[in-house]
Amino acid sequence: MRRINRFKKKLLTLLFYGSIGLAASLFLFLIFYWNLSLNSSIYSLINNTKSEPVYLWSYVILTFGTIILFGVNAVLFVYRWRKFGPPKLKIQGGSGLGALVGVAASACPVCGSLLLSAIGITAGLAVFPLQGLELKALSFGLMALPVWLTTRELKSLSCGDETCPILRPTSFRAKDKPYLITSMALVAVLILIGWNMLKTDPIVFGFFNKTALLNPNDNKLNTTNTTSSSNKIYDEVVAKVLPEQGFQSKISLKDSILKLVDNGVIDRQKFEEIYKQRGLPNELKDVLGKPSNKLILLKQENANIYVNLLWALGLSNYMSTNKDSPVNGKSLFNFASTGGWNIGKEENGGAYFNKFRIVELTPEQEVLVTQIAKNTYRPCCNNSTFFQDCNHGSALLGLLQLGASQGLTEDELYKEALAFNSFWFPQNYTQTALYFKVVKNTDWEKVSPKEVMGINFSAVSNWAKNVQAEIAKIPNLIPQTKGGGGCGV
Numbered sequence: 001m002r003r004i005n006r007f008k009k010k011l012l013t014l015l016f017y018g019s020i021g022l023a024a025s026l027f028l029f030l031i032f033y034w035n036l037s038l039n040s041s042i043y044s045l046i047n048n049t050k051s052e053p054v055y056l057w058s059y060v061i062l063t064f065g066t067i068i069l070f071g072v073n074a075v076l077f078v079y080r081w082r083k084f085g086p087p088k089l090k091i092q093g094g095s096g097l098g099a100l101v102g103v104a105a106s107a108c109p110v111c112g113s114l115l116l117s118a119i120g121i122t123a124g125l126a127v128f129p130l131q132g133l134e135l136k137a138l139s140f141g142l143m144a145l146p147v148w149l150t151t152r153e154l155k156s157l158s159c160g161d162e163t164c165p166i167l168r169p170t171s172f173r174a175k176d177k178p179y180l181i182t183s184m185a186l187v188a189v190l191i192l193i194g195w196n197m198l199k200t201d202p203i204v205f206g207f208f209n210k211t212a213l214l215n216p217n218d219n220k221l222n223t224t225n226t227t228s229s230s231n232k233i234y235d236e237v238v239a240k241v242l243p244e245q246g247f248q249s250k251i252s253l254k255d256s257i258l259k260l261v262d263n264g265v266i267d268r269q270k271f272e273e274i275y276k277q278r279g280l281p282n283e284l285k286d287v288l289g290k291p292s293n294k295l296i297l298l299k300q301e302n303a304n305i306y307v308n309l310l311w312a313l314g315l316s317n318y319m320s321t322n323k324d325s326p327v328n329g330k331s332l333f334n335f336a337s338t339g340g341w342n343i344g345k346e347e348n349g350g351a352y353f354n355k356f357r358i359v360e361l362t363p364e365q366e367v368l369v370t371q372i373a374k375n376t377y378r379p380c381c382n383n384s385t386f387f388q389d390c391n392h393g394s395a396l397l398g399l400l401q402l403g404a405s406q407g408l409t410e411d412e413l414y415k416e417a418l419a420f421n422s423f424w425f426p427q428n429y430t431q432t433a434l435y436f437k438v439v440k441n442t443d444w445e446k447v448s449p450k451e452v453m454g455i456n457f458s459a460v461s462n463w464a465k466n467v468q469a470e471i472a473k474i475p476n477l478i479p480q481t482k483g484g485g486g487c488g489v
Helices: 002-037 042-049 053-084 089-104 114-118 133-157 174-198 202-208 232-241 256-262 268-278 303-316 320-324 363-374 391-405 410-424 426-439 460-471
Strands: 247-254 292-298
Touching (some): 002 042, 002 174, 053 133, 232 426, 247 410, 256 303, 292 303, 303 391, 363 391, 391 410
């Protein structure tokens, strides 16, 4: 019986301290995720860094290492207090500072950070030479330091002679029961809060909801799911979002591509080398050498080509308002839209940012473009078109500039933006159209493009919450797909 009681006491002691550490780690994890979700998502973080596995794994290891150490610090704090009395703040203070640094570093390196923006670092982690890994390492170190110091202090205080403080019991006692119940309840509450936060993140949502698209931000069209299926509603929606005949734009390229070539933004040799393998549709075979007054007919087959052509335009075309762009700062050369543009004469596309008057805009047209750019989003992150941190952001900005210069109205520009985004992110907007059709009983052609392109339906986090989560409640509405895409040329 005595042995059973000892085992029970050890188990309760382990449970007591374990629940404290787990609650502390969960709390910090939720704070980290909350800061990340302000501008991005776990999916966006992985998608934007998967081409740099060393960075991604370093980010993940340092993040979870910091979270675990925070829990260890909480346990040591309580243990030391129970055994010797209140600990010294100078020893435990490092964990609090480490937590603050860790929160600042919990963001997607190319999606910005509202927390860092609040203190004037508008480009987020991208402003740092190692894209925030130095902050991650600092946070980890600040968490590890108090663990080492507290452990050393505990050894020194347990010296066993009369100069040492009197040891107090640290094992679980009957009077600790309310604290154990409280800590376990806190763990349960934090898990519940965490699930409610995480369940709408695209990567978590896609794992637990098999009726949803496996890759909600796939930039490559899966033709088996955009032609026909056994679901008539789905087929009807696809036909409207991605019409087989394509989208007839009111915008033409005119001489914009020629100017991009003349100014070196597009290196003709590099461009032709890429599309020698991929192939160009007939209407774009002379796109580098001749002006085109023909209105763009956007189709599945040419959508990705227009991403690259318009990317170069949005990146390099001058607008006075671009001086206030979050891209315009110390980290200019580190974004996917700048550092990722590698088919120009310059080594880094950041050299072309806002540099040439490719498309002339009147002051009124520039105001219109800037206004729409700030109010339109894309489903690969939570940033607006004005924050052109990736190729799709630059491409949509270029499209808006072309359209405004050719006299399109605000409503027409929103319609163009939605059509191009739909072909660039077909799975997202197919689901969005399904949402309006099935949940809101509104046909796609009656939905306001301005509303769909706004933060509630085109920013990835809100899209997952407002569209994907609702659609998943309807079984067998969406066929499964697989595939992948990114923000490269």
